[in-house]
Structure formats: C-alpha cells, structure tokens
Amino acid sequence: NARDILKNELREVLAKGAASLADGTQPDPIVKRPDFGSLEVYYQTIHRAENGYRASGAEALVRWRHSQRGLLTPASFIPVAEEGGLIDALGFWVLREACTAARNWPENSFVAVNVSPSQLRRPNFAEEVFTVLQETGLAPSRLELELTESSLIEDNSDVYTVLKSLRGRGVQISLDDFGTGYSCLSHLMRFDIDRIKIDRSFVSLLGTKANGAAIIGAIVALSRNLGISTTAEGVETEYQRDFLTALGCTDLQGYYFSRPAPLRELDCFRQPEDAT
Ligand code: C2E
Ligand code: CA
Ligand code: CA
Ligand code: CA
Numbered sequence: 001n002a003r004d005i006l007k008n009e010l011r012e013v014l015a016k017g018a019a020s021l022a023d024g025t026q027p028d029p030i031v032k033r034p035d036f037g038s039l040e041v042y043y044q045t046i047h048r049a050e051n052g053y054r055a056s057g058a059e060a061l062v063r064w065r066h067s068q069r070g071l072l073t074p075a076s077f078i079p080v081a082e083e084g085g086l087i088d089a090l091g092f093w094v095l096r097e098a099c100t101a102a103r104n105w106p107e108n109s110f111v112a113v114n115v116s117p118s119q120l121r122r123p124n125f126a127e128e129v130f131t132v133l134q135e136t137g138l139a140p141s142r143l144e145l146e147l148t149e150s151s152l153i154e155d156n157s158d159v160y161t162v163l164k165s166l167r168g169r170g171v172q173i174s175l176d177d178f179g180t181g182y183s184c185l186s187h188l189m190r191f192d193i194d195r196i197k198i199d200r201s202f203v204s205l206l207g208t209k210a211n212g213a214a215i216i217g218a219i220v221a222l223s224r225n226l227g228i229s230t231t232a233e234g235v236e237t238e239y240q241r242d243f244l245t246a247l248g249c250t251d252l253q254g255y256y257f258s259r260p261a262p263l264r265e266l267d268c269f270r271q272p273e274d275a276t
Helices: 002-019 074-083 087-102 125-136 157-168 185-191 210-226 238-247
Strands: 039-048 054-066 070-072 110-114 143-148 172-178 195-198 229-232
Touching (some): 002 054, 002 087, 110 172, 195 210
Antiparallel strands (some): 039 054
16 A cells, blocks of 8 residues: 555665665664655744744754655655654654754754654663764754653653753753643653743634633743743744744744745855855
8 A cells, every 4th residue: 555655665765875874884874874865854943032033943854855756744754654663763864964954053053853752762862862963063952852742651761761861961852742642741840841842733723712822821831930941833924923922932933934944945044154
C-alpha cells in the first residue's frame, strides 16, 4: 500500500544519505551529517512581542522534496518514519542541519527543533545532542528542543534524567502543542520547562469564541507565575497578534509574520558575508 511504499522510499533516502558519508569510517547517521538529498529543512521565524516583533529565533520544520509527489509536509511522512523506526536518524539529521544553520545567525537568536518521543527515550539522547552542539559549535542556550506532552506522560524517570542533563548545560526545553493532549500541570512542575507553545487551535478561536481568550489567558497567567515563556502558534492576523500580546504571550509565530521557508530565504538572519 501507499504507506509502505513511502516508508521504503524514505528508508532508501536515509540509507543513501548514510552511505554518502565520505570520511571512510563507519557511517553514523546520528553524529555525522549525511546528505539526504531530497530532504530539506525549512525555518519559520519566531517573533518577540516586547521587541517590536523582531525575529528572535526560528523553528526547523522538515520537508521532503519527493520526485513524484512534490513537496511533502511532515504530516505525510513523520508518522511513517516513526512507524518504520526511521525517526531517530531523521530527527538527528534535522538537529544537525539546524545547529549548523543557527551558528551563522545573530548571537542571541535561537533555533527550535522538534523531538519525537522515540528520540527522547534514547538513554544517550542528551550526550548525542551535546555531541552535535560541540561539533557544530552552537552554544547550548541557543538550542531549544520542542517536546510534546506525550513524551512526558510515560512518567519515565530516564526522560526526566535526560531533560535534566540537557537543561543543566543550558539547552532550552519547550512543550509543544500545549493544551491539545494530556495537558497536565504536574508536567510543568516536575520537568522544569522553559517555554510553552500554545497550540494554533486556541489561537484560531480568538475573535470567534470567547473561550479562546479565556483559555490562552489562563495558560499565560500560569506560565508567567512559573517563570515560563509562552509562544503562540499559528498567528495569522494582526488582530490575533495584538490580542495575544495584550494577553501577555512573550513570543509569536505564524503566517502573519512568515511562512516556513528554506534557509537561503531566511532574510532576517542573513549575515552580511553571505548576502550573495
Ligand atoms: P508543529 O511543531 O506544531 O509545527 C507548526 C506547524 O504549523 C508547521 O506545520 C507550520 O508550517 C504550521 N504553521 C505555522 N504557522 C501557521 C499558521 O499561521 N497557520 C497555519 N495554518 N499553520 C501554520 P508543518 O511544517 O507541516 O509541520 C507539522 C508538524 O510536523 C509539526 O507541527 C511537527 O509536529 C512535525 N515536525 C516537523 N518537523 C519535524 C521534525 O524535524 N521532527 C519531528 N519529530 N517532527 C517534526
Ligand atoms: Ca513544533
Ligand atoms: Ca506546535
Ligand atoms: Ca501545532
């Protein structure tokens, strides 16, 4: 079926990438950066409200330029990658790409990278991340890892240790799609999160249903009291931007500001020397 075909194709892309490592040592898709050809990382800027909405960082979002099907968004292949045991290799490749890219951005900017539950369950996950940071030379505080709450509900003490070790070195941790799944306040207490990303589904309620504002207001107030930053996702209009700012969201992300775009089109982080 179509899903299996896609899975095999993705496996092939990843295998080819791993084999393309030219340094003669054992191909290691996790710590080396293979050329995955048809895979590409897009970036969507994230804007700080108190700074006149200047871009403060960007989120890495993977794309697959498929030879027959065109540009595929992650919804069509991340689940396939997770099912096929390919997500760890894919995820580490995205991490490495993102850290390499962010090294050339302004010094106080950050890059956010999505992490699948299966990656987080790797006992050596923190060390693998530190290796990537070391090899790319990116300061740990400039990397933000976006986890979903499903990564945390297993109440796995290994995950706790991994996150503690990452935060100990200054890596930022954010909780993605907050409010959609098993939102649980005890996660916020136990895991010492740096940031919450408020899901687009709440943002899109603003101006249509009164509960949108009430829910976002409550999340922001709680976060503030805990010293946690809040990014609103899926901001599409000026009205939403102003409403979210008034509610106290610290950062905003969405089509209103920018669509995900290839690195070469990320004008706001371009350094003078690569403006060719
Ligand atoms: P996400 O982490 O919630 O990422 C935000 C998604 O919302 C992106 O979809 C982005 O393009 C889209 N978006 C941003 N602003 C707006 C807006 O104003 N309006 C609307 N309608 N949509 C907006 P995308 O790129 O298709 O990614 C979908 C999901 O795939 C992501 O959701 C994330 O969970 C997952 N994903 C993407 N890249 C990776 C990756 O490298 N690893 C893993 N594990 N998951 C990834
Ligand atoms: Ca995300
Ligand atoms: Ca999200
Ligand atoms: Ca979302």
